[in-house]
Amino acid sequence: MSTKILGIDIGSYHVRAVIAEHNDEGLKVIGFGAEKAQGVKKGAITNIELASQSVKNALKNAQMVAGTRYDRVVVSISGANTKSIDSSGVVNVPSHEIGISEIERAMQMADHYANIQSDYEKLHVLPHSFKVDEQENIEDPLGMNGSRLEVQAHIIIAQKSLLSNLRKTINLAGVNIDNIVLSGYASAISSLNDDEKELGVILVDIGSAISDIVIHSGNSIIHNDSLAAGSLYITQDLSYAAKTPLQKAEEIKVNYSSLMQSSANLIEVPLLGDEGKSGEISLDVVSKVIYIRAEEILTMVRDMILEYQKKKNSDFVGIGVVFTGGMTKLEGFKELASMVFDKIQVRIAKPKALEGLYEVMRDPSNSCAIGLCMYGAGCFTPYEIDSEKKMRYKGEHLSKPKINFQNLYSDEVSLKNDNQNFTTTQNGENFGIESRATVDVKDDLLDISDIKHEKQPGKIKMFWEKIVKNMF
Known part of the structure; x- marks a missing residue:
């Protein structure tokens, strides 16, 4: 029997809805819809009614393509609206054999002892390291013998008011939420391969107004952060430079996206405030505006990673940095990122190749939405306590x-x-x-x-x- 999973990614510029069908043969993308986001600013709901209408329109388009409804709904929340803390928990193992119940008890202890402010709610409790008796750095203790189990967990939290507004927005669109997932976590699910997760890697999803940063190590998240900058800033700069409306500036960015272009050719644009008149801007200026802003965003991301390394007294970069998100579609982006992240391996990632709508899965702008569907299908970290306070683990459906x-x-x-x-x-x-x-x-x-x-x-x-x- 199959399950239809709806993933809703509420971004600052677009709301994306993906419907995927999950059965014994795997996951297949069968529906997609996108709508310009209204009532959303920097990943946060600023107008429930407008945002809800955007969600409703995106969902309607996805259902028209899929020709079916959905059974399960997973919604993203921007990293800009979350915080994270680390916590630990210890339990005895009377039977001397560690099972799911012992792992769950240890995670609940880490959850219990986490110092969370009363106006915050936990989204994910993600264990990234276990210790059995005196043996440290165990990734998966299931089935091991021991008398004491300790867990180190990364806990992601969000303000209750923000979550309440998100739930109201989705409910007003006629949808009931099953899970809320950190957007960077969802993007990591769809973009990273198994070797990168195991060996450790930094994922950066550059969206329109927010860039999510997730550090993955030992098959789980050990750090997450966000930068309040993205490809929308390029659009705004182009609008200012060309004195043209934002919509036209967005078209220029998409159609002339090369970072390495140098041309004196002119393009005609409508003037801001008087679209009956037109002006001109050279492709050389367009390229320079895109390059300067893209370099600035990449430099800020690099500096945030360096700050994390300094704070943790670690030079961790794993096997490199993986970029996804709409901004990575800029021509020459990988070369620029490799220059900014000198001597660090850089990869540009699209969502994993699933069955179904090829053009949807090949677009890095959809990494988060597809990752939400994958999460709903069980493609999460080996263990976690989710947004509904439920213990989740790999292979849980087999039990x-x-x-x-x-x-x-x-x-x-x-x-x-x-x-x-x-x-x-x-x-x-x-x-x-x-x-x-x-x-x-x-x-x-x-x-x-x-x-x-x-x-x-x-x-x-x-x-x-x-x-x-x-x-x-």
Whole structure:
């Protein structure tokens, strides 16, 4: 059975909606819509009604392309509206074997002891290092033996008021949120490869007004930050230099995006304040304006990374810096970034190659939106406590209880519920999956709409009544 996942990326210039279908074969992008963002400034909601209309329009376009609705919704929040702290937690392991429950308890302790202001809410609790007894720097302690488990976690937080406004905006558009995800985290999911995550890398997603910075090491995030600058500043500079409206300046940036261009050729532009008249600007000036602002933004990003290294007394850059986002589409961007980040490997990343709408996945502007869909499909860090305070881990769907429908007509089907663990048996033999997962009707354990069409309604009805009785 497939799940339709909707990813909504609320940027300062565009709202992007991506619908992806997730099944046993993988993830396929089936719908995309974009709308100019209104009521949004520097990643924050400034007008709920206008922002909601932008979300509604982007979603409408995505649904028209996909031809279907969605089952799960994941929404981004800009790094400019978040903070982060580090915390640790320690628990004993009475059974001397570390399972999911022990890892979860350790993470909850790190969550509990984190010094969070009362007006802030936790978005992600991301463990990046474990210690079992005296053995340090363990990436994944699952299944290991030990009597003591310690975790170092990176916790991302946001102001409750900002999150409340975000939720109201999405709800007003007729959508209920399942998860809120840091935009840089989502971009990392869609843009980084496994080697980069394991060896450590710095991801920079340069958006229109905000540049998100995420440092990935040991398959998890160890630092995140943001810069209040992006490609929109190039548009504003071009508007000022050419004395032309912002919309025309954006067209110039997109159509004449080379950073290395030198030409005396002139292009005609409407004049700001009197679009009935026109002026001219040379391509040489356009190129210089784009180059100067792009270099300035890259230099500020580099300085923020150097400041982090100084603060942590570390020269960590991992295997290099990966750039994504709309600004990376500028011709010559990689060469400029390599010059600014001297002696550091630079890569320009597009979202991972999934099935479906090729043109959507090849556009680095969509890295965050596609990453949100991937997050909804389970492509998160090995362990985390998410925005809904739920423990998430790789392969969690494999632990959900399942029912073998081939055995529904057995005379000896029984269901047992003990501390949220259950097994199904036939003729005394176990054919189900034992799990700590909570039984949830929404997990499609049994579709009531299908039951009424079965040839043996009596036995199916009895079986369903047993499920309901034990659930409540």
